[in-house]
Amino acid sequence: MPAFLARHKPFFVLAVVLVGQLLLLSLQITRNNNVRLIRVWTVAAFDPFERALRGALDASTNAWKTYRSLWHAQQENQELRQELTATQTQLRRLSEQAAEGQRLRALLEFKNRLPFQTVAAEVIAASPGDNSRAIFIDKGSDSGLTTDLAVITPQGVVGKIVAVFPFTSHVLLITDPASGAGVMLEKSRVQGVLKGSAQNFCQLDYIMNEEPVSAGEEVLTSGLDQIYPKGLPAGTVLRAVDGNIYKNITVAPAVDLSRLENVLVVLKSPAPQPPAIGTPKL
Numbered sequence: 001m002p003a004f005l006a007r008h009k010p011f012f013v014l015a016v017v018l019v020g021q022l023l024l025l026s027l028q029i030t031r032n033n034n035v036r037l038i039r040v041w042t043v044a045a046f047d048p049f050e051r052a053l054r055g056a057l058d059a060s061t062n063a064w065k066t067y068r069s070l071w072h073a074q075q076e077n078q079e080l081r082q083e084l085t086a087t088q089t090q091l092r093r094l095s096e097q098a099a100e101g102q103r104l105r106a107l108l109e110f111k112n113r114l115p116f117q118t119v120a121a122e123v124i125a126a127s128p129g130d131n132s133r134a135i136f137i138d139k140g141s142d143s144g145l146t147t148d149l150a151v152i153t154p155q156g157v158v159g160k161i162v163a164v165f166p167f168t169s170h171v172l173l174i175t176d177p178a179s180g181a182g183v184m185l186e187k188s189r190v191q192g193v194l195k196g197s198a199q200n201f202c203q204l205d206y207i208m209n210e211e212p213v214s215a216g217e218e219v220l221t222s223g224l225d226q227i228y229p230k231g232l233p234a235g236t237v238l239r240a241v242d243g244n245i246y247k248n249i250t251v252a253p254a255v256d257l258s259r260l261e262n263v264l265v266v267l268k269s270p271a272p273q274p275p276a277i278g279t280p281k282l
Helices: 002-007 009-028 035-115
Strands: 118-126 136-137 152-153 156-164 169-173 181-185 193-197 202-205 218-221 233-243 249-251 262-266
Touching: 035 118, 136 156, 152 202, 156 218, 202 233
Parallel strands: 156 233
Antiparallel strands: 118 136, 118 262, 136 169, 152 156, 152 262, 156 169, 181 193, 181 218, 193 202, 202 249, 218 233, 233 249
């Protein structure tokens, strides 16, 4: 390398002198508006780099602004989703409260129309198992309840109380195989016994084959069992076919027993007391 520089030293010296002359001339020569040539060359040389750097800075700035806008938009969307979820939850709660108020109002109106005394109760639990269909209500002996009291709704018969505790009662539904209710057909007034059967239906027994029974006919309580008051809806006939002596009649309960929330317990009227026999005066 030193030999190369020594051999071409005149050339490098000449090149340095020429560059120096050009720089001196550029400092002395001016263009329009008294702008020196050196400045023009400098601007021309560095302008592409400056433009590229400015473009990169602008792109970075725009990208950062876009990122911040997207981040703020995402935060706002998340807050709006949370507000929407809270609003929907509140609407569902208000709707449920309105529905409950409507049910209680209908129950109260039905209670006021009844010719017998009742106690309102809320269903708090259901007895598990396919062979036992029962519910628990939040009223017991402290509310004057006893066993063998009818449990009803505005739609019809629910069942009867089979066990009473201080603050709760065990209610056997009419679809339970161990249940039974005295009933009659609405049209013919023929009486029978309604018992629970499989698949949440009931079976109407002791209706003779010659008695006319049609699907869709209403089944009402007869009052002969001394539990259910007379004339309450018990169910609707789904199917009636002749048997050996009695018809095989399948009845759908009048009440949707899977959606019970509030019920009425029918209180028994006190037995009339015989008139007191006074002592005859002498």
